[in-house]
Amino acid sequence: MTPLRSALWVPLFDELADPRTVARLAAEAEEAGWHGVFLWDHVLWRTPVQQVADPWITMAAIAGATEHLRFGPMVTPLARRRPAKVARETATLDVLSNGRLTLGVGLGSDRFAGELSKTGEQLDDRKRGQMLDEALEILTAAWSGEPVHHHGQHNTIDGIQFLPRPVQRPGVPVWAAGFPQHTKPLRRAALYDGFFPINLDHPDQVAEVVTTINTLRPDPAMPYDIAIALPPGTDPAPYAKAGATWWLTEFDPDELTADEVRGVLRDGPAA
Numbered sequence: 001m002t003p004l005r006s007a008l009w010v011p012l013f014d015e016l017a018d019p020r021t022v023a024r025l026a027a028e029a030e031e032a033g034w035h036g037v038f039l040w041d042h043v044l045w046r047t048p049v050q051q052v053a054d055p056w057i058t059m060a061a062i063a064g065a066t067e068h069l070r071f072g073p074m075v076t077p078l079a080r081r082r083p084a085k086v087a088r089e090t091a092t093l094d095v096l097s098n099g100r101l102t103l104g105v106g107l108g109s110d111r112f113a114g115e116l117s118k119t120g121e122q123l124d125d126r127k128r129g130q131m132l133d134e135a136l137e138i139l140t141a142a143w144s145g146e147p148v149h150h151h152g153q154h155n156t157i158d159g160i161q162f163l164p165r166p167v168q169r170p171g172v173p174v175w176a177a178g179f180p181q182h183t184k185p186l187r188r189a190a191l192y193d194g195f196f197p198i199n200l201d202h203p204d205q206v207a208e209v210v211t212t213i214n215t216l217r218p219d220p221a222m223p224y225d226i227a228i229a230l231p232p233g234t235d236p237a238p239y240a241k242a243g244a245t246w247w248l249t250e251f252d253p254d255e256l257t258a259d260e261v262r263g264v265l266r267d268g269p270a271a
Contacts, residue, residue, distance in 0.1 A: 002223075004240040006269030007036030008261060009074060009229060009248035012053035013045055015257050019053060023061035025258060029265045030069045037062060038074035038104065038248060044115035048254060056089055063097035070100050074227075074248065075177045075196065077108025079131035080121045083155055084162075086135070087142035091166045099167035103139075104196060106177035107132060129184065130154070136174065136192070143171030175227055180209045190216035194225030194245075203238040210243035232264045240270075 008029055016022055026037045039055040055073045062071050078086065094101045107128045110116040122128050134152045141148045142162035150157040166172050175194035178185020189195035190213045197209055206226060214220045227246035228239050236247040247270050251260065 002245045004270050005035035006247050007038050009038045011040040011253035013049045013253055014051045017051035017053035019058040019061040021258050022058050023065040025261055026062040027065045030066045032265050032268055034269045036070040038072055041073040041076040044113045046113045059093055070102055072102035072104055074104035075106035078105050078135040079128035083135040083138040087139055087162045090172050094166035094172055095164055102173045104175045180205050186212055187216055196227045200228055203242040206239050206242035206244050236270045
C-alpha cells in the first residue's frame, strides 16, 4: 500500500485572499511535515465571500516560500483557460519550484456563484469536457519541448515550441477531477497521473475507483495517485487502505480563517 500523503486544500477567499498569508501558511505546513498545499481556482464565489485571490500568483508565492511541498490548483477549469498560456504558466511554475507542481483539472461548475455564466464561458458540460480534453492534449505536447502543431475544434497552435520545459519529465503530473459514478471522468483520469473523486461518501467508493481506473490505464504498473478530500478530524486510514494516496483537508469555504488553517496544520499530517 502506498503511504498516504497529506495536503492542505485551501480556498483563496477573504482572509486567505492575500498570497502572503497563504505562502506563510505553506511554509508552516512544510515545517510541520505536510506534503502539499493545493488551492481552489475561482474568479467568483457566493456570498458572504467578497475577496477572491488568483491561485497562479499565489502558487508562485508558495514556490518561493517552500522547498519540498508539492502544490497546484485543485482544480482549474481548463475550458475557461487558453492552453498556450497555461503551458507557459505550468512550465514556469515547475521550473521556479524545481519540479513540485501538480496540475489538477476539471470541468468547473456554474452552480456556486454563476462564475461561468457571468463571464460568458461555455455552460454545456459536454462541450466543456471536449475543451478540457483538447487542452490536455496541447499541454502534453507543449511539455515535450517539441514544436506543437495543433489545429483542433477549439484551439490552434501553429508550430510553437514551449521552452523551457518543466523540470518534471515527461511533464507536469495531471490529476483529473470528476464524480466517481461517471465513466467519462474516469476514462480521462486513466490517461494521466491521478484522479480526484468529487463527493465521496464511503471508502468502498475509493476501492471501486481504483479497480475501474486500473482496467482503463495504459500501464497499471506505473505510479498513480488517488486524492481524496475529507474534513479535518476524519480518519483517513480506511480510505488509504482502499487505495487513496493523498488526503486533502476539506474546509468550509464561506467562513474560513487563517487561524483555522493554522490550527489544522499544527495538528500535523495523517499518521
